[in-house]
Amino acid sequence: MNISQKDLEIIMQLIMYSGEAKGLAMKAIQEAKRGDKGKADELMKQGHQTLVKAHQAQTSMLTQEAAGEEIPIQLLTIHSQDHLMNTITFLDLAKEIIELYNR
Incomplete structure (x- = not known):
């Protein structure tokens, strides 16, 4: 079964936004480690917000x-x-780690 261009774009968005959100969380941990709570929270x-896009x-x-369209697995x-x-x-x-750094 081949993946349609539309399905491929959706799959790649899921990967891209998930990776971006994880990267932001890692940066947040690093900022908390440096003591910048405001930057970590931001x-x-x-x-x-990026996770919502994913x-x-x-x-x-x-x-x-759900509409009956086949999704290629x-x-x-x-x-x-x-x-x-x-x-x-x-x-x-990351939320828990940042909270620990903030103590």
Whole structure:
């Protein structure tokens, strides 16, 4: 089964936004480590906003499937979902780490 251009774009958005959100959370941890709580909080806010974009990409895939459209389940599709789940976990952990640095 081949992935359509539309599906490929959605999958790549999911990977891209997830990676960007994770990167922002990592930068937030580094800022908290340096003692810049304000910058850390701003980066985490940006990370969550970017995560919303990843969720929107995922939701478009789920909506397609719910409408009866076939979503190709290939390694790239699974990889994109893996990125999203890892990013969600990473943001949760980053929040806790930043809180510890702020003490």
